[in-house]
Amino acid sequence: MTVLQIIGLVFVAVGGGAVVFVSEPLRQTIVLGFYGIALTFVFFTFQAPDVALSEIVVTGIGLPLIILAALRKIRQHEELRRQREGKE
Amino acid sequence: MSRPVRLGLFVVSGCGLATVLVLAFIGLPDFGSAHELYGAVVDYTENGLRHATDVVTALNFDIRAFDTLGEEFILFASVSGVVLLLRQLRGEDEDAGQQKGIQEHAFAGASDGLRLASLVLIPVIMAFGAYLVFHGQLTPGGGFQGGIVLAAGPVAILIAGRYLAMKAVAPKRLVESADAIGAAAYALIGLGGLIFVGVYLKNPMPLGTPGHLLSAGMMPLNSVAVGLEVAGAFLVTWSEFLDQTLINSPGGGAGE
Numbered sequence: 001m002t003v004l005q006i007i008g009l010v011f012v013a014v015g016g017g018a019v020v021f022v023s024e025p026l027r028q029t030i031v032l033g034f035y036g037i038a039l040t041f042v043f044f045t046f047q048a049p050d051v052a053l054s055e056i057v058v059t060g061i062g063l064p065l066i067i068l069a070a071l072r073k074i075r076q077h078e079e080l081r082r083q084r085e086g087k088e
Numbered sequence: 089m090s091r092p093v094r095l096g097l098f099v100v101s102g103c104g105l106a107t108v109l110v111l112a113f114i115g116l117p118d119f120g121s122a123h124e125l126y127g128a129v130v131d132y133t134e135n136g137l138r139h140a141t142d143v144v145t146a147l148n149f150d151i152r153a154f155d156t157l158g159e160e161f162i163l164f165a166s167v168s169g170v171v172l173l174l175r176q177l178r179g180e181d182e183d184a185g186q187q188k189g190i191q192e193h194a195f196a197g198a199s200d201g202l203r204l205a206s207l208v209l210i211p212v213i214m215a216f217g218a219y220l221v222f223h224g225q226l227t228p229g230g231g232f233q234g235g236i237v238l239a240a241g242p243v244a245i246l247i248a249g250r251y252l253a254m255k256a257v258a259p260k261r262l263v264e265s266a267d268a269i270g271a272a273a274y275a276l277i278g279l280g281g282l283i284f285v286g287v288y289l290k291n292p293m294p295l296g297t298p299g300h301l302l303s304a305g306m307m308p309l310n311s312v313a314v315g316l317e318v319a320g321a322f323l324v325t326w327s328e329f330l331d332q333t334l335i336n337s338p339g340g341g342a343g344e
Contacts, residue, residue, distance in 0.1 A: 052228075069326075
């Protein structure tokens, strides 16, 4: 096992924990992005460039965009409900 | 369940899991020492017999071509489900008489620098995506990765602050067709194998020289089909989600 592989694995271990322990969804999305980059690095150092590419496109653009859009929609719903309750 | 009971349960089950894992890891071969026969067989088949230099993509489109067919339609079905649900929602919102959003969405916080950067990036992203799709059987990458990279091009337009420009470049009719045509094309390419060599998804085409753009038989075609489907699928999903938040929003749609 090379030094790079060990560094990558440590980052993945720390990053996985970080994703779980960040409780605010918006921040969690960003942390998830960094975790994805760490995973990409690990796949690359373990000589799996195909998987690394899949990983970086999914956590880099595929997933965050959907999460961010969904978060915004939820906030809009909450605002709308608050407005309605304010009127009544 | 009270907190001490939960903690106790966690400690007991955690210790059990750790013991089993350690026992299992002790039984594994040393790191990097196991060279299984499977690797040699795959290398020989895909590289020697099928003339593909990227064995991973070759696996997906040759030995496991049928699995890939299943994955194609899993993606297709899940995207259809998302579209079905979100369009239903949109219908309800419109019935409720909510005002339609502002037509030109200004992305909140998009500075001139960010806009310029994304405009510069768009051709690079598209070229890289096309490269990944077309060189699936030669270098790491392939239809799936290339498809998402291709779909990221229009998204860069969104980041540049023009959601409706993104929709003009990638209109719904077009991306939906790409999704459907890609999925159908993969199944039809397989049918070609059934017709010409008698086995579904078996390669009926000339193999070419290893390392050339048109080599490894039907793999480049498969890669393009998958690329089309994945690019279409992600763009359909994204634009459905973004429609929900940007255009069909109660607040009017402009970035707050």
